[in-house]
Amino acid sequence: MAADTEHPEAARRGPREYRTEELARRAGITVRTLRFYRERKLLPPPRREGRIAWYDDHHLARLRTIGALLERGHTLTGIAELAEALDQGRDVADLLGVGTPTEEEPIRLTPEELAARFEGEVTPENLAAAMELGYLGTDGDKIVHISRRLLDVSSALVREGIPLAEVLTAGARVREHAEALATLFSDLILRHAPEEDLHRLRPLARSVVEAELSLAMDRQLNKGE
Known part of the structure; x- marks a missing residue:
């Protein structure tokens, strides 16, 4: 059948393209x-x-994601809002920055995988807030989270019963303090060392912050005793 025949121009270019009938068949709809x-x-x-109309593998992946989200109980209206938010989101280059050094490991997920991490909490509002914070960007059909550690901690807090919206609000407040601390240590180091030492000495700054946060948590815990 013509619907099952790969477009010859697509074959020369590499990416596969599908006509409407074949795309529907492959997506199971x-x-x-x-x-x-x-x-x-x-x-x-x-x-x-x-x-x-010629469709490609990005359309096929989107259709399979829609099917998976529907199976998890999401409505078409909610999925449409999520799709719009993703399509309008910043791409991975804006998220990570070109050549920006980082100790954090970005992680790529499908919309289905993100929904599974935060069962019932991936709303358009939360998605927009995460993008505004710079946690999320897009890379084709994939969502990119800027930090595997932040993703793991956020999903763990949600599993403990804390709403994702409140986790993101707390993240925004932590971001403000983190920016101030980073400026403090950067200025301190640059007053006494060349700029190229900033990356080498950043673990020392992180250790100070982690130790002080640990001591502060001790003080909070001791207040109840």
């Missing part, structure tokens, strides 16, 4: 459902050649 999703703006527009 009907053509009518595919068109409905497109009308609801759950899918980016296809590439067109005359009256023929």
